Amino acid sequence: MTLVLGIDPGSRITGFGVIRDTGKGCEYVASGCIRTGNGPLYERLQIVYRGVREVIGLYEPVTMGIEQVFMARNADSALKLGQARGAAIVACAEAGLEIAEYTATQVKQAIVGSGAADKQQVMMMVMHLLKLKEKPQIDASDALGIAICHAHTRQSLTPHGLLGARRRGGRLRL
Amino acid sequence: MTLVLGIDPGSRITGFGVIRDTGKGCEYVASGCIRTGNGPLYERLQIVYRGVREVIGLYEPVTMGIEQVFMARNADSALKLGQARGAAIVACAEAGLEIAEYTATQVKQAIVGSGAADKQQVMMMVMHLLKLKEKPQIDASDALGIAICHAHTRQSLTPHGLLGARRRGGRLRL
Numbered sequence: 001m002t003l004v005l006g007i008d009p010g011s012r013i014t015g016f017g018v019i020r021d022t023g024k025g026c027e028y029v030a031s032g033c034i035r036t037g038n039g040p041l042y043e044r045l046q047i048v049y050r051g052v053r054e055v056i057g058l059y060e061p062v063t064m065g066i067e068q069v070f071m072a073r074n075a076d077s078a079l080k081l082g083q084a085r086g087a088a089i090v091a092c093a094e095a096g097l098e099i100a101e102y103t104a105t106q107v108k109q110a111i112v113g114s115g116a117a118d119k120q121q122v123m124m125m126v127m128h129l130l131k132l133k134e135k136p137q138i139d140a141s142d143a144l145g146i147a148i149c150h151a152h153t154r155q156s157l158t159p160h161g162l163l164g165a166r167r168r169g170g171r172l173r174l
Numbered sequence: 175m176t177l178v179l180g181i182d183p184g185s186r187i188t189g190f191g192v193i194r195d196t197g198k199g200c201e202y203v204a205s206g207c208i209r210t211g212n213g214p215l216y217e218r219l220q221i222v223y224r225g226v227r228e229v230i231g232l233y234e235p236v237t238m239g240i241e242q243v244f245m246a247r248n249a250d251s252a253l254k255l256g257q258a259r260g261a262a263i264v265a266c267a268e269a270g271l272e273i274a275e276y277t278a279t280q281v282k283q284a285i286v287g288s289g290a291a292d293k294q295q296v297m298m299m300v301m302h303l304l305k306l307k308e309k310p311q312i313d314a315s316d317a318l319g320i321a322i323c324h325a326h327t328r329q330s331l332t333p334h335g336l337l338g339a340r341r342r343g344g345r346l347r348l
Contacts, residue, residue, distance in 0.1 A: 041275070045260050046267040069253055078249040082256020086219050087264045089257070093220040101215070 003029065004154075005061035005097065006147030007052065008139050009088045011080035012036055014048050015139025018059045019130065021151040028130040030059055031140040036084075045087040052091035063098040065150025067107060067142070102149050110149035177203065178328075179235035179271065180321030181226065182313050183262045185254035186210055188222050189313025192233045193304065195325040202304040204233055205314040210258075219261040226265035237272040239324025241281060241316070276323050284323035 001022055008015035017031040034051030036044035055061075066089065069081065092099055105115035111125045123141045126132070129148060136144060175196055182189035191205040208225035210218035229235075240263065243255065266273055279289035285299045297315045300306070303322060310318060 040273075042263050042267045042273040045264050049264045049268065073249070075247070075249050075252040078252035079243055079256040079259075082253040083260035083263070085253075086257035086260025089216050090219050090223045090261045090264060093216045094223070099214075099216040 003061040004147045004151045005064040006143040008142040009084045015143035017144030017147045019147045048087040049091045056095045064092045065146045068101040107149040110152045177235040178321045178325045179238040180317040182316040183258045189317035191318030191321045193321045222261040223265045230269045238266045239320045242275040281323040284326045
């Protein structure tokens, strides 16, 4: 039994979803979103960092999946998304979680069975797979979808991205 | 007397510079760069985060300046820069530093006296102002320039960006 975290970062709202991978299927544990408000940049990034650390502290997941970004709309939104993504990934890395990236196509394929599925189809399948009676908030739903994809994939494959890489020491040059 | 940190983040190399603002001028304390290597993304971001925390732990600056990004080259490089920037800013925020953003023009204006100065002119003035005998690495030089700009500006002005904003509580929605 493994607790799996999915994160869908954004500059305004970061969705998260926690599921339990029982080996026979996935069970819903928690989901929600971290809203960063209208404060200065450092404060919004700190809210993402601390929010993710809080979720990890509450539910103690051991592994995290996050969506890979291939085509950001433009340079300005890519910078903002990157900053939130950096804060969320560092929060998971500092908490010692295993981290993997999945493309949007991989997530849709794992949830709906088709890489061409839309957001509503993903949400319906997330609700079905996790036996949810109410629609989750859209970013929370996306995060649950990533968590399910990660649970399905991590047992069988080395996902495209981060998983399985050996930790190497950083170099600090003074 | 205040210890001031400047950071020039990048996806491969993050430059840092620490200066002492004596009230009458700036003295060189340290500079260098954090090289993130070729590991997986989470590891590179963790190297930036831990590297910045290490610099803060070693020199104990109380305030940090960082360059504001206006025009990233393209969405892909903006995402990568954003991730490193997010990791660096969260490291400073978590260490309790005061944080301010400056435009490239503000930095050049503060160092050379002209917003149209090039990188070599900035480096020459950084070397002159801090009495350096050897050329610093280019990212370290940029970081020292931001630190000098921050030292000059923080006493007299509210810089464009983060400084002076009140901390507000984040909202974590479960």
